[in-house]
Amino acid sequence: MLGACGGDGSHPASTGNAANGDFDPPPIQTRFPEAVTRACNAQSPTLDRIKDEGTLFWAIGATPRFGFKLRDGRWAGVEAQNAAELATLLGVDYDITEYTYDVLARTLITGQADIIGAQLFVTRERAKLIDFSTPYYRAGQLFYVPRDSPYQTIADLNRPSVRFVAGFGTAQLGLAKKYLPRARINGERLTGQLILYEPIAAGRAEATMTDASAMQIIRDEFKHPPLVAVGLNGRVTGRRVSADEMLDPFDVAFGLSKGDPAWKACVDAWVRDLLDSGRMEKRLDYWLAQRVT
Template sequence: MRGIIGRVLGGTVLAAALAVLLAVVARPAGAAEQRPLVVGMELAYPPFEMTDKAGNPAGVSVDLAHELGKALGRKVVIQNIAFDGLIPALKTGKIDLIISSMTATAERAKSIDFSDPYLNTGLCLLVKKDSPVKTIADLDQPGRTVAVKKGTTGHTYASKQIRKARLLVLDKEAAAVLEVVQGKADAFIYDQMSTYQNWQKNPTTTRAILEPFQKESWAVGIRKGNDDLRLKVNAFLKDFRRRGGFEKLGDKYLKEQKDAFRKLGYPFYL
């Protein structure tokens, strides 16, 4: 009896091993490309990067990442990472791409590569309602306090250009806005869309100076030397724009803001 079982089990094992071998031989040469595409973003920047009511990743960047995954034939996995940890995560291989409303700067380009720009924006100011400040130059005065979010281009700009005012570096956008709302900071340096939204949330205590004093563009962050992926991302972005993809994302998530920016005379950047 034992000999029969042994022959049966032996045959089963042999058949299983043969099946695995055939699967390996039959695997396409580019099968490694089918592994998940891991995209890093900080899910704390609505409506671009956020979570829905069920706690799932949502927003413009999330939709964009999934559309990119479809174009590349790869499942997308979103990793929620603090903004100032995104570049280290990319460099160490924890993630494959950064799609997190990240401005492509010369400083960042020293350590990572960027795709072609997919969105144009700029730095502007959220100030106290009764503030006499009209420009960034008015802000850099003794006795004034400027809030910035750590790791952003606003932080970088202020670190280099704000000489006379006190610089207040905070980890969260909401904390910086609160400083202005409570009158503890004279202004918060951030991008146009967020500044507009924060002004709308706090119309009695703040006002927005939406004219950008530094123009910027957002791009996808890619690990240095990964030219094949960079070219594929660029091809996708070009085709996605041609097909009206960005226009649809704007209508889905930013319809009110699009209309408001046009009324205010500012070009909508998506």
């Protein structure tokens, strides 16, 4: 399932109204297998604190379709449903707080959050600071450039004259350094945006990068200038992205504090049930099809 849902850009676009919350996603689970509830009833500093306080503190990075706010202030998206379901499993309320990606790991270290659910890529640098759950998604990446620009391939982008931009603290910055060692790579604040479009529209950058699953929505929604995707084989011209076009797909997992194996075992048991039951696949398929730019 991870590969099938890993951002192939093939999800048909839907028309949910992000402002008004006009969405009808698959419901969250309210009853769980005995193995899952047993794992989450174990002794654990994190579990004990969550149950004592009656609240699961969830750190999120606002990324459309995975986590975004409705006009009334409620959170929606893949991670909002994940938070609601895990809180239901634990028998507590939940509190979602937004952080920028460059400080997300610190929320676990400082005790501000119990878990990070933010389309968080598993990277070696992050693994030095935090633990990860079993992955629940695989996200392939693509570069995005103005359609009328001369850039046809990644080699075209790997030049000192090219300015690349991605969000502070994101894995895309590291990936750009791998593929574009000669380009000028810069970070900007990424909050609640599908893609860092404004730097390109304003002429401050020639290229950026995001999940391949967003490709068709980016093509349809961003028009001044229109963008195209560039992958390993050059510009992506079809409506679907093939696996051999995507750059270094990342596993996506929940972030957890180090040193609490029982808490990790609880979350892993829940994730395995999410995957085995098909709930996560349905959740991803639904939200990745929504236009919430």
